[in-house]
Every structure is written in C-alpha cells, then in structure tokens.
Amino acid sequence: MYSIQVDSLSKSYGNFVAVDGIDLEVERGTIFGFLGPNGAGKTTTMKLLTTLIAPSSGKINILGIDGVKSPLEVRKKIGVVLQQPSYEPTLSVEKSLEKYGMMWNVDSKTRKMRVEELLVAFDLVDIRKKKNDDLSIGQRRRVQVAREFMHDMDLLFLDEPTVGLDPSARRNLLDYIKARVRDGLTIFFTTHILEEAEYLCDKIAIINRGKIIAVDTPEELKNKFGRQKTIKMHLEQKQDVSALLGEIPGCTIEYDSGTVITIHSDRSEQVLQDVLRILASSGISIEDLSVVPTSLEEIFLSVVKNSNESNNSSSK
Numbered sequence: 316m317y318s319i320q321v322d323s324l325s326k327s328y329g330n331f332v333a334v335d336g337i338d339l340e341v342e343r344g345t346i347f348g349f350l351g352p353n354g355a356g357k358t359t360t361m362k363l364l365t366t367l368i369a370p371s372s373g374k375i376n377i378l379g380i381d382g383v384k385s386p387l388e389v390r391k392k393i394g395v396v397l398q399q400p401s402y403e404p405t406l407s408v409e410k411s412l413e414k415y416g417m418m419w420n421v422d423s424k425t426r427k428m429r430v431e432e433l434l435v436a437f438d439l440v441d442i443r444k445k446k447n448d449d450l451s452i453g454q455r456r457r458v459q460v461a462r463e464f465m466h467d468m469d470l471l472f473l474d475e476p477t478v479g480l481d482p483s484a485r486r487n488l489l490d491y492i493k494a495r496v497r498d499g500l501t502i503f504f505t506t507h508i509l510e511e512a513e514y515l516c517d518k519i520a521i522i523n524r525g526k527i528i529a530v531d532t533p534e535e536l537k538n539k540f541g542r543q544k545t546i547k548m549h550l551e552q553k554q555d556v557s558a559l560l561g562e563i564p565g566c567t568i569e570y571d572s573g574t575v576i577t578i579h580s581d582r583s584e585q586v587l588q589d590v591l592r593i594l595a596s597s598g599i600s601i602e603d604l605s606v607v608p609t610s611l612e613e614i615f616l617s618v619v620k621n622s623n624e625s626n627n628s629s630s631k
C-alpha cells in the first residue's frame with residue numbers, strides 16, 4: 316500500500332522547470348527522506364504533494380486520493396510543517412497547541428491529553444506558559460512541529476524540521492517521529508543533514524535540478540555508490556613515499572606535506588596489503604592507521620556531482 320504515488324510530475328515557472336518529470340512511491344508506515352542541494356526542487360515537490368500549488372503536468376495520488384482533482388480532500392488527511400515559521404505571537408506554548416487542536420476539531424479530552432504528551436515529548440514543559448514571541452528560534456520550531464501532532468493524520472510532510480534545533484532536541488524529535496511511524500504514520504521529509512536521513516529513513520531519494528537521480532534504502536545507496544573506502548595513515552616520520560606507492564594500481568593517493576597519507580580505493584583490502592608490504596620492506600614505520608567506509612554525505616556529493624557533469628556534457 317502506498318501513501319504517495321507520483322507519475323511524471325512537473326512544475327514550471329515560465330521557462331524554468333523546477334520539478335522535471337519525477338516518479339515517486341512511498342509505502343505506508345515508512346519514513347521517506349528527500350535530499351538535494353539548494354534549489355534542487357525539494358520544497359516545490361513538497362508544495363505539489365501537499366496540494367499548495369498545482370502541477371504543470373503529471374499525476375499525484377495521496378492516500379488513494381487524486382491530489383490534482385481533490386486537493387481539499389487530501390488536506391484533511393495530511394499534516395504539513397513547512398520551512399516558514401507560522402505562529403501567533405501572543406499565544407503561550409500550551410495555548411498554541413490547544414488552539415491548533417481546536418482548529419482540527421479534536422475533542423476537548425483528547426486535546427488536553429495530547430497537549431500534555433507533546434509538551435513532554437518536545438521538552439516544552441518548562442516554557443509552556445511563555446508567549447511564542449518570547450521563544451528562541453529552536454523553541455519556536457519545536458512548538459511548530461509539536462503542534463502538527465495535535466491532530467489525527469495518516470501522512471505528515473516535514474520540510475527541514477530540525478533546522479535551528481540543538482543536537483539533543485534534534486534527537487528527541489527524530490525519536491518521536493520514529494515512534495509515531497511505528498504506530499502507522501507515514502512521513503515524507505526533507506533535510507540537509509545526512510546523518511539524520513541515515514538515522515531515520517527507510518528510503519531516500521536524491522533530487523538535483525528537478526530530477527530524481529537516485530532512490531533507495533540508505534544501505535543500498537551505500538552498496539551501490541559507496542564501495543570506495545578511505546585509508547588514512549600517519550607515518551612516524553616525515554618522508555616522501557610518493558615514488559614508492561605510486562605504482563599501486565586501483566587507488567588514488569593524497570600526500571600532505573607532513574606525515575599523513577590518504578588513499579581512496581574500491582579495492583581497499585588489496586591496496587592496504589600492498590601499501591603495508593612496500594612500506595615495511597623500505598623500513599618505514601606507521602604510527603596510526605584507519606579505514607573508513609564511505610559516508611552517505613560522500614555518496615550524496617558524488618551522485619550530485621556526477622549528475623551535474625552528465626547534465627553539463629549533454630547540454631553542450
């Protein structure tokens with residue numbers, strides 16, 4: 316069962332194509348991360364899926380409802396937290412939550428229960444009486460996200476929900492999201508923080524220049540694009556080993572002017588054996604050695620870079 320199904324979705328502003336024929340499928344009860352560089356089309360896609368703007372072409376199905384034909388039906392069933400702050404300056408934290416619940420016709424008993432639960436979950440208890448206007452940016456963002464959980468929904472869209480949050484507030488929020496997904500909620504969210512996507516997402520799509528260039532589980536993205544590992548070693552003494560190591564096939568080696576050597580390779584085990592053998596036979600000692608698998612961040616950067624290069628060459 317899919318919560319989101321999108322076919323050949325496009326959005327143009329004049330001649331500029333912000334979203335360019337994307338296909339998406341998001342399974343119910345999962346967390347789907349939407350990543351991409353600035354201006355890639357993330358917010359535009361989110362606005363299309365939440366029916367805030369109409370597509371230029373393509374199909375959008377949200378929770379079994381046609382998002383183009385019945386946008387109001389869709390809006391009743393989803394939650395949305397966009398990047399722009401939205402709050403009433405003179406309302407206290409607890410009143411903001413309460414009022415939001417009223418707007419969604421949540422009954423009084425459920426409202427009270429949810430307010431208390433969310434104040435605790437989002438660490439807002441100590442500031443429950445403070446006015447929105449007097450809150451810090453991070454506190455305000457926490458209220459904005461917490462508020463959305465006041466009403467029942469099957470699907471929640473979060474546009475960079477953790478911007479401005481400190482590490483512990485961020486972790487709290489991510490863990491709360493995870494718990495709600497275990498209860499059946501589906502989440503579609505955008506972020507620039509790659510560890511966050513890795514920690515949270517069942518699937519990740521990477522969008523660049525309006526096109527989806529990769530979509531998979533974090534693990535599979537790593538398997539597909541991240542075979543490369545980085546070997547880092549410190550020599551005991553400053554020494555030029557470039558001539559010694561230059562012959563090793565299947566790797567690129569960076570030498571700093573001091574004692575650090577960094578090697579990138581798809582066949583790191585073999586390369587490491589060669590390096591150690593050559594250094595040992597020349598009597599060169601190593602002080603420290605580490606082998607680091609490619610991070611999601613490196614995959615992201617390389618996938619986007621490759622997509623830009625192939626775009627540039629095809630447009631020449």
Ligand SMILES: Nc1ncnc2c1ncn2[C@@H]1O[C@H](COP(=O)(O)OP(=O)(O)OP(=O)(O)O)[C@@H](O)[C@H]1O
Binds near residue numbers: 351352
């Ligand atoms: N109303 C609009 N009119 C014209 N161009 C627009 C409009 N809205 C967005 N764009 C353009 O569409 C492209 C995608 O914008 P979008 O806001 O979707 O990017 P994003 O991936 O969310 O970026 P960021 O990470 O910076 O938030 C950008 O080049 C932007 O300038």
